[in-house]
Amino acid sequence: MKKIEAIIKPFKLDEVREALSEVGVTGLTVTEVKGFGRQKGHTELYRGAEYVVDFLPKIKIELVVANETTEAAIEAIIKAARTGKIGDGKIFVTPVEQIVRIRTGETNEAAI
Numbered sequence: 001m002k003k004i005e006a007i008i009k010p011f012k013l014d015e016v017r018e019a020l021s022e023v024g025v026t027g028l029t030v031t032e033v034k035g036f037g038r039q040k041g042h043t044e045l046y047r048g049a050e051y052v053v054d055f056l057p058k059i060k061i062e063l064v065v066a067n068e069t070t071e072a073a074i075e076a077i078i079k080a081a082r083t084g085k086i087g088d089g090k091i092f093v094t095p096v097e098q099i100v101r102i103r104t105g106e107t108n109e110a111a112i
Helices: 010-022 067-081
Strands: 002-008 029-035 042-046 049-053 056-065 090-095
Touching (some): 002 010, 002 067
Antiparallel strands (some): 002 056
């Protein structure tokens, strides 16, 4: 099992969710986050004063998938989230040792 964390642009959330659903992903967690990478930030004007916005709004999607579904899920995220411009985001994949569904006590693959 693998945990996939993807940081994407906020307006791409619905497209990514639909793409993941098409490849069989049944659940995910979404968090509103702020950050920066190569995109750095930008300056804005507020009441005549210019200020720097260092942290840009992003969406973090977390999902756990079976090993055989990992590549399909990654490809779905890439296709749906890509705009071709700086700041499209990143995907992190890490191994998951154990999953337990609290309600039923199911473990690992059955708990996904």
